[in-house]
Amino acid sequence: MYPDLFRQMKKQLAQLDRWLEAADAFAQAKTFDSSVFLGIRLAPDQFPFAKQVQTACDTARVAAARLTGKVAPAQPDTEQTIEELRARVQGAVAYLDAFTPADFDGAATRVITQPRWEGKTMTGADYFLEHAQPNFFFHLTHCYAILRHNGVKLGKRDYLGTLTQKPAA
C-alpha cells in the first residue's frame, strides 16, 4: 500500500515540475520575470507559491522518512527562481525514488510524532491517512490553483498525468 501511495506522490511531483515549466514559459511569452510567481498568494494569510511548492515537497519527503524510521535531510527555503523550485521538486522525486517497498514494512504501526505535537503521537497508518496525504494534496493543489488563477494554461491532464490504461478490447 505505502509504496503505491508514494509512487503516486512522486508522479504528482513530476507533474508539478511540468507546471513550473509551464509557468516559466508563460512568463517568457508575456515578457515578465517568472520569479514573480514565487510571492503570489491566493489569500494574504496563506503561503505564497514558493512555500506551497516547498511544503508539497517536504510533506512527501518527511512522510516517507517518518514511516520508514529515517530522518529526511532538512532543506532551507532559499529558492528565488522557478528554476530553483524545479530543482527542489526534482530533488524530492529523487529522494522518494531511493525508498524500496521493504522500507515500508511495519510503517502502519510505527509511532510517529513531531515537535509541534508536544509529545502526542499517531500511528503510521493514521499519520499517513489523516495528515501526510491530505496535506500533500492540499499544497500540491494550491500550487496548481495559484498558477491557474494567474493565467497559466493548465488542465486536468496536467494535474493527473498519464493514466495507466489498457486499450479498448
Add this chain to the structure above:
Amino acid sequence: MYPDLFRQMKKQLAQLDRWLEAADAFAQAKTFDSSVFLGIRLAPDQFPFAKQVQTACDTARVAAARLTGKVAPAQPDTEQTIEELRARVQGAVAYLDAFTPADFDGAATRVITQPRWEGKTMTGADYFLEHAQPNFFFHLTHCYAILRHNGVKLGKRDYLGTLTQKPAA
C-alpha cells in the same frame, strides 16, 4: 486499505460541510447573499464553487461504487444555495457510510471504465490511485481555496479535522 482511504474521504467531506457552514456565516456577518459563492471561480475556465463541491462529492461516491461493482445514483447539479450544497455533501457522506469493508474485497483487480475513456480500462488499484483520489483532493482543495481567496476564515485545522492522536506519555 480502501475502507481506510474512503473513511478519510468521508472525513474530508465532513470538513467541507463545515467550510460551507463557515461561508454561510461569513456572508451573514457581511450581509451578502451566501449563494453568491456558488458562482465564484478562481479562473474563468475552471469550475465554479458549486461544481467543485458537486464534483468532490461525486468523485468519492462514484469511486466507491465503481470499486465495489455498484452504480452510484446520478445526482443532478441543481443546488442553488449553500444549504442545498451542504445537503449534497451530507448525502455523499451517508452514501459512503453504507459501504462495508467487505464490499471492497477484490477492488484492486476490478476492471474499471467510464464512457469518456472510449473502451479503455484501468485496474481498480490504478483507477483509485491515479484518478479517483487525486481528483477528489483536487476538487476538495479548490473548494477550500475559493473560500479562502474570498475571505472566509479557515485554517489548516479546518482542512484536516481532528487527528487521531495519543496523548503525551
